[in-house]
Amino acid sequence: MTEAVIRPGSTAHSHGASEIPLQTRSERLRSSNPADHVAIDGRDEQWRYLDAARLAGLDVNVLSDAAGDLAFTGPNEFSFELVDATDPLFGTAGLPEDLPSANGWSAAAKAAKVTLNGEASEAAILKVDGIKRDRAAHIIVTSKVHSRGTVVIDHTGDASLAEIVEIIVGDESELTVVSIQDWDSEAVHTSAQFARIGRNAKLKHIVISLGGKTVRVTPTAEFTAPGAEVELLGLYFADAGQHLEHRSYVDHAVANCKSRVTYKGALQGKGAHTVWVGDVLIRKAAEGTDTYELNRNLLLTDGARADSVPNLEIETGEIEGAGHASASGRFDDEQLFYLQARGINELDARRLVVRGFLNEIIQKIGIESIETRLNESIEHELTRSIN
Amino acid sequence: MAILQIKNLHVSVDTEQGSKEILKGVDLTIRSGETHAIMGPNGSGKSTLAYTIAGHPKYTVTEGEILLDGENVLEMSVDERARAGLFLAMQYPVEIPGVSVSNFLRTAKTAITGEAPAIRPWIGEVREAMSNLKMDPGFTERNVNEGFSGGEKKRHEILQLELLKPHFAILDETDSGLDVDALRVVSEGVNRAKTAKGFGVLLITHYTRILNYIKPDFVHVFVAGKIAEEGGPELAERLEAEGYDRYVKA
Numbered sequence: 176m177t178e179a180v181i182r183p184g185s186t187a188h189s190h191g192a193s194e195i196p197l198q199t200r201s202e203r204l205r206s207s208n209p210a211d212h213v214a215i216d217g218r219d220e221q222w223r224y225l226d227a228a229r230l231a232g233l234d235v236n237v238l239s240d241a242a243g244d245l246a247f248t249g250p251n252e253f254s255f256e257l258v259d260a261t262d263p264l265f266g267t268a269g270l271p272e273d274l275p276s277a278n279g280w281s282a283a284a285k286a287a288k289v290t291l292n293g294e295a296s297e298a299a300i301l302k303v304d305g306i307k308r309d310r311a312a313h314i315i316v317t318s319k320v321h322s323r324g325t326v327v328i329d330h331t332g333d334a335s336l337a338e339i340v341e342i343i344v345g346d347e348s349e350l351t352v353v354s355i356q357d358w359d360s361e362a363v364h365t366s367a368q369f370a371r372i373g374r375n376a377k378l379k380h381i382v383i384s385l386g387g388k389t390v391r392v393t394p395t396a397e398f399t400a401p402g403a404e405v406e407l408l409g410l411y412f413a414d415a416g417q418h419l420e421h422r423s424y425v426d427h428a429v430a431n432c433k434s435r436v437t438y439k440g441a442l443q444g445k446g447a448h449t450v451w452v453g454d455v456l457i458r459k460a461a462e463g464t465d466t467y468e469l470n471r472n473l474l475l476t477d478g479a480r481a482d483s484v485p486n487l488e489i490e491t492g493e494i495e496g497a498g499h500a501s502a503s504g505r506f507d508d509e510q511l512f513y514l515q516a517r518g519i520n521e522l523d524a525r526r527l528v529v530r531g532f533l534n535e536i537i538q539k540i541g542i543e544s545i546e547t548r549l550n551e552s553i554e555h556e557l558t559r560s561i562n
Numbered sequence: 563m564a565i566l567q568i569k570n571l572h573v574s575v576d577t578e579q580g581s582k583e584i585l586k587g588v589d590l591t592i593r594s595g596e597t598h599a600i601m602g603p604n605g606s607g608k609s610t611l612a613y614t615i616a617g618h619p620k621y622t623v624t625e626g627e628i629l630l631d632g633e634n635v636l637e638m639s640v641d642e643r644a645r646a647g648l649f650l651a652m653q654y655p656v657e658i659p660g661v662s663v664s665n666f667l668r669t670a671k672t673a674i675t676g677e678a679p680a681i682r683p684w685i686g687e688v689r690e691a692m693s694n695l696k697m698d699p700g701f702t703e704r705n706v707n708e709g710f711s712g713g714e715k716k717r718h719e720i721l722q723l724e725l726l727k728p729h730f731a732i733l734d735e736t737d738s739g740l741d742v743d744a745l746r747v748v749s750e751g752v753n754r755a756k757t758a759k760g761f762g763v764l765l766i767t768h769y770t771r772i773l774n775y776i777k778p779d780f781v782h783v784f785v786a787g788k789i790a791e792e793g794g795p796e797l798a799e800r801l802e803a804e805g806y807d808r809y810v811k812a
């Protein structure tokens with residue numbers, strides 16, 4: 176367990192050696208051309224926890240564009256179209272920082288573009304369902320100035336998919352993007368999600384990873400103008416043999432922005448493996464930054480492994496606050512005993528404890544249909560763990 | 563009329579040096595309406611007895627039996643024991659992050675009675691019990707025991723006792739850490755629950771103070787994993803005056 180809070184005016188030097196990135200995060204290679212990227216190597220920090228063999232060839236295979244197979248539904252405030260690289264937003268939120276993303280990028284000539292034009296009370300849904308193997312998809316989600324709404328990208332069925340999601344949050348808008356990985360058990364998925372956040376804009380980005388053999392989601396948020404806020408939320412539940420990896424990166428490039436990163440996961444079964452790496456970079460110009468990141472993992476059984484690595488890089492002392500907390504713990508049998516001693520059976524007791532643990536995230540989602548679905552999934556996972 | 567019988571109970575815990583016997587033949591019978599106080603030095607095994615009755619997995623019964631109205635308690639799971647009417651107010655109540663008191667209480671009540679209580683009367687009942695225990699109604703929205711002070715945790719235990727209405731209440735140092743007012747409030751809670759339900763009480767304590775409020779019918783001196791002496795309320799007075807020296811030396 177590590178806890179650290181950097182107070183205004185102090186610098187990051189108090190951090191332990193393991194928390195210092197090998198290179199400054201901003202210097203990592205970015206390119207959409209696969210040839211610019213080196214082959215996946217376990218000695219590279221990015222691939223430290225994930226064996227390339229688990230990627231089912233997403234880094235090297237020839238992939239086919241899945242943009243045409245995505246199904247969009249949404250209220251009138253949204254528009255949906257397939258665009259190509261001539262679209263003015265194409266490639267403006269970020270560029271691939273690893274081989275699978277670059278491979279996906281170069282294979283996806285089209286991008287599925289969702290535009291939020293007004294205030295939508297109902298969420299738009301982009302379904303990525305059963306698109307099968309060796310696919311690539313490029314998705315662009317953007318919110319116009321003063322708009323407000325939610326886009327859900329819902330991944331189900333079987334697939335191997337190298338995905339890029341660009342999120343461009345317009346000035347003064349409030350956008351929620353939810354990425355649900357509820358794949359069948361053999362699916363393999365990499366998803367590089369890049370968000371560019373405009374002036375006084377708010378992004379709530381929610382990653383929910385439940386199903387799939389290998390899932391690697393890398394959300395990046397970059398502030399471009401002051402007064403903006405991002406909240407990166409993540410919830411995952413890994414079973415035996417599953418690898419669920421989340422690497423978030425918040426780039427405080429400008430002054431007076433706020434970020435909160437909160438990822439929580441539960442693990443059970445042999446070989447269940449989760450990884451969370453949370454990079455936050457506070458650049459020299461980013462005075463008045465307020466950031467906090469937290470990751471907690473609950474290990475329900477033996478044989479599961481949770482890696483949790485917060486990285487704070489701070490280039491200016493003039494900040495509001497910067498801190499992180501990270502902890503992974505076993506399921507507490509004393510909690511179970513306490514609840515059972517009040518008549519609650521073991522399954523219900525486990526359910527209460529795990530839900531309680533994940534509640535912090537679930538409560539923040541604020542979308543009822545997703546909360547219901549999550550509760551059902553957690554239920555399902557827990558029933559499995561007891562039997 | 564219910565009866566809880568503990569016969570020749572031997573209990574061990576696993577330690578790094580192997581199994582260690584803590585209870586060395588405890589005999590005790592409690593009937594509905596009776597209050598039994600257990601007093602004894604630190605480490606003598608009082609909590610072990612309480613936890614073993616409740617079924618904590620850490621303790622292994624190597625010999626003897628526990629019967630509730632003739633039923634073998636040792637064959638029941640922890641939750642079955644609670645549903646059968648055994649209640650343990652713990653010396654160190656556990657924090658459960660993310661689970662609200664109101665959710666917890668309702669889930670427990672539902673489990674014990676086998677059906678969800680009707681919402682309105684239930685909320686009323688919880689409110690009344692909390693007000694009797696001088697607990698702020700805001701506690702229902704807080705997470706179970708999280709950030710509660712020592713005394714608040716104990717009140718919360720007695721709140722559960724009042725709401726869950728067991729046949730036997732085992733109170734493990736419920737009085738420790740309570741200020742004088744809280745001691746009275748909590749004791750009244752126990753007495754109220756006892757009057758309403760007529761349950762039997764096994765009250766573990768280090769102090770005679772609480773016995774002024776909750777009058778014991780029997781006092782048991784617990785030493786080195788056994789009951790060393792039994793008597794009426796006057797025994798507690800003597801222990802207060804003389805301590806445990808004569809039992810420990812003997």
Ligand SMILES: Nc1ncnc2c1ncn2[C@@H]1O[C@H](COP(=O)(O)OP(=O)(O)OP(=O)(O)O)[C@@H](O)[C@H]1O
Pocket residue numbers: 575576577578582584602603604605606607608609610611
């Ligand atoms: N895991 C363990 N390893 C070794 N000894 C243990 C273990 N668990 C309990 N014990 C010992 O068992 C004995 C009885 O403990 P118990 O908690 O029942 O005492 P108690 O009478 O309730 O004491 P107190 O008055 O301090 O609450 C103690 O000596 C304790 O150290």
Ligand SMILES: [Mg+2]
Pocket residue numbers: 608609610653734735
């Ligand atoms: Mg004790």
